Amino acid sequence: MFKKILIANRGEIAVRIMRTCREMGIETVAVYSEADADAAHVLEADEAVLLGESEPLKSYLNSDRIIDAAEKVNAEAIHPGYGFLAENPDFAAHCETSGITFIGPSSRVIRDLGNKTVARTMMEKAGVPVIPGMLEATKDASSLCEEAERMGYPVLVKAASGGGGKGMRVVSGKEEMEAACLSAMSEAEKAFGDGSLYLEKCLESPRHIEFQILVDQHSNAVHLYERECSIQRRHQKIIEETPSPVMTPSLREAMGKAALSAALSSGYTNAGTVEFLLDLSGRFFFLEVNTRLQVEHPVTEMTTGVDIVRKQLEIAAGNPLTLKQEDIIQTGHAIECRIYAEDPEANFFPSPGTILVHREPSGPGVRNDCGVYEGFEVPMEYDPILSKLIVAAGTRDAARMRMIRALENYVILGISTTIPFLINVIKAPEFAKGDTYTDFIGRHFENWSQNMEGADLARIAYVVDELTTVKRPLAATKDKGWQTPWETLGEWRI
Amino acid sequence: MKYRLKISEETAELDVSGSAGRQNAEFTIGEKTYSVRYRAIPDHCLHMVVDGKRVSVFVADGGQGKYVFLNGKSFLVRDADRLPLRRARRGGPDQTPGDVTPPMPSVVVRIMVEEGDLVKKGQGLIVVTAMKMETTLVAPSDGRVKKINTSIEAKVAPGDILVEVEEEEQENE
Structure with missing residues (x-):
């Protein structure tokens, strides 16, 4: 096993990886940018190396500086976390040529699976169902129209070199098709310098269901069941759970098998996630493989008892998987909510700033993977995730009620967070019924705003705070240090 | 009280x-x-x-x-x-109708107009970014750009008036 590893990431995921390292007796090295000198992951690590300025390209996305840091401190391996360089084949290759173990699959696998049409072709060969569509892109609008006719509307027009929704159009009928192709083409040309498009069948109200897989370097492969991540905003997941409310034993077996053949046919090693869309009729289609640790991995850990980061390190060190598929038993139900520094009333615009108060929820079945603390200034340069709140309980309903309780106990003041919005979503009758589709937020929570119930109490609290603050002279407090409750309780009687 | x-x-x-x-x-x-x-x-x-x-x-x-x-x-x-006096100036309690301010602390990435430009309501004036997300601040009304109080890469916060748009004369307040 490794003696020392470098974690090429920041925030909650870096902290989470370091915790497992500590339990395994592995030394940890944090890297950080100037904005992150006092960040939680820097405080958590055994050693920390400054990469450079706050811009990601000069720090967390700078492959040269990260490799230099690893060489300087003699780290044997690099864990990339998620985001930043985690799915960058050049970075993985850079590790390989520098003799540093990249904790993840090989650079070749990352490259193959990162290319949409290569991955689709690979999956078709392996017998994994893919969303019906074209395997080759074109710039000819009339052949796109013919193809759409053959496939049947609605269709999804996608840019071959696309990303982030640019050059993407949902077309519901023939009459809109040509105009949509032309505008998508010019958008893609402008954004990516490549206007070629391809088509995919557009599924109506699909669910997003993914399988966690583990593959060692000796071709042993298991899956750790599914996660459903249909609740998304801006094509990004915000609530994830396992098991999926619609999963049946036979569907699980079929999807699990497909996930493993997807992994084995591509030469996959380490932990990964095979994503599928499930349509209303119960058919599933390959979406993509995420060649890294997922944000939502804790729900799987909470229901299987497997520490996925530990498995990643063991696999990367060359150890064989000792887990057999039949050893992996899923019990109960787990839900994760992503807590972002965003204002849900202002179209989820990021809300950086200083956290004035931070009280984490606790209690049975509650886990909070957190990358911030009270007094920390959330920088505006990076992804606005603050923490991930995960709960587990015996049933979906019990987990739901536990999540509501935990969210209501999660105090973050000074910046806007998604907490009040998440409470409303989890409480929604559609969520309770398990009617979760990828268009859930748009359909039920468009233009959400916090209701004003409690506003009177908030105003009263404002004044009470004024009254109680005036009572504490600042100088006296300073002399005595912290005041005990007996000093501030006054004439309170029970 | x-x-x-x-x-x-x-x-x-x-x-x-x-x-x-x-x-x-x-x-x-x-x-x-x-x-x-x-x-x-x-x-x-x-x-x-x-x-x-x-x-x-x-x-x-x-x-x-x-x-x-x-x-x-x-x-x-x-x-x-x-509340600060600046915010309570003419027009409304929070800001004057022609003032453009960012919704959150952010950094200016693009300025799409110049002082003296005529703009239409809803036209993009300035793009700010925070945490990997860009947002376009738009003209609150038809009018003329009276003043630009910021520059590219400036760190800005809610309440900072980045652009002042003056409504054209034909309509009296």
Whole structure:
């Protein structure tokens, strides 16, 4: 096993990886940018190396500086976390040529699976169902129209070199098709310098269901069941759970098998996630493989008892998987909510700033993977995730009620967070019924705003705070240090 | 004692009577009167019994008001009488109709107009970015760009007036 590893990431995921390292007796090295000198992951690590300025390209996305840091401190391996360089084949290759173990699959696998049409072709060969569509892109609008006719509307027009929704159009009928192709083409040309498009069948109200897989370097492969991540905003997941409310034993077996053949046919090693869309009729289609640790991995850990980061390190060190598929038993139900520094009333615009108060929820079945603390200034340069709140309980309903309780106990003041919005979503009758589709937020929570119930109490609290603050002279407090409750309780009687 | 307290755009008058020393008081907001016992639990927590119902809230003083946390909800409560004068200038309590200010602390990435330009309502003026997301600030009304108070890569915050747009003369206020 490794003696020392470098974690090429920041925030909650870096902290989470370091915790497992500590339990395994592995030394940890944090890297950080100037904005992150006092960040939680820097405080958590055994050693920390400054990469450079706050811009990601000069720090967390700078492959040269990260490799230099690893060489300087003699780290044997690099864990990339998620985001930043985690799915960058050049970075993985850079590790390989520098003799540093990249904790993840090989650079070749990352490259193959990162290319949409290569991955689709690979999956078709392996017998994994893919969303019906074209395997080759074109710039000819009339052949796109013919193809759409053959496939049947609605269709999804996608840019071959696309990303982030640019050059993407949902077309519901023939009459809109040509105009949509032309505008998508010019958008893609402008954004990516490549206007070629391809088509995919557009599924109506699909669910997003993914399988966690583990593959060692000796071709042993298991899956750790599914996660459903249909609740998304801006094509990004915000609530994830396992098991999926619609999963049946036979569907699980079929999807699990497909996930493993997807992994084995591509030469996959380490932990990964095979994503599928499930349509209303119960058919599933390959979406993509995420060649890294997922944000939502804790729900799987909470229901299987497997520490996925530990498995990643063991696999990367060359150890064989000792887990057999039949050893992996899923019990109960787990839900994760992503807590972002965003204002849900202002179209989820990021809300950086200083956290004035931070009280984490606790209690049975509650886990909070957190990358911030009270007094920390959330920088505006990076992804606005603050923490991930995960709960587990015996049933979906019990987990739901536990999540509501935990969210209501999660105090973050000074910046806007998604907490009040998440409470409303989890409480929604559609969520309770398990009617979760990828268009859930748009359909039920468009233009959400916090209701004003409690506003009177908030105003009263404002004044009470004024009254109680005036009572504490600042100088006296300073002399005595912290005041005990007996000093501030006054004439309170029970 | 009277307060005028504002949450989002809603201002309500609150009248408090009773003895602060005794840690109980009556609060009247509109038609409703609440009888409240309270004590401060250091730090930031207030335990209150409101008409017999117990509740714990958390309060933190931010620069522009107090943040109040209550059962998973968070309110920014501001004293309407203490809001900065600049914000209370002509036109409205928060900002003048022609002023463009970012919704969150952010960095300016693009300025798409120049002083003196004629702009239409909804036209993009400035693009700011925070945490990997870009947002375009648009003209609040038809008019002429009177002044640009920022530059590319400047760090800006809500309340900073980045662009002033003056409505054209033909329509009197």
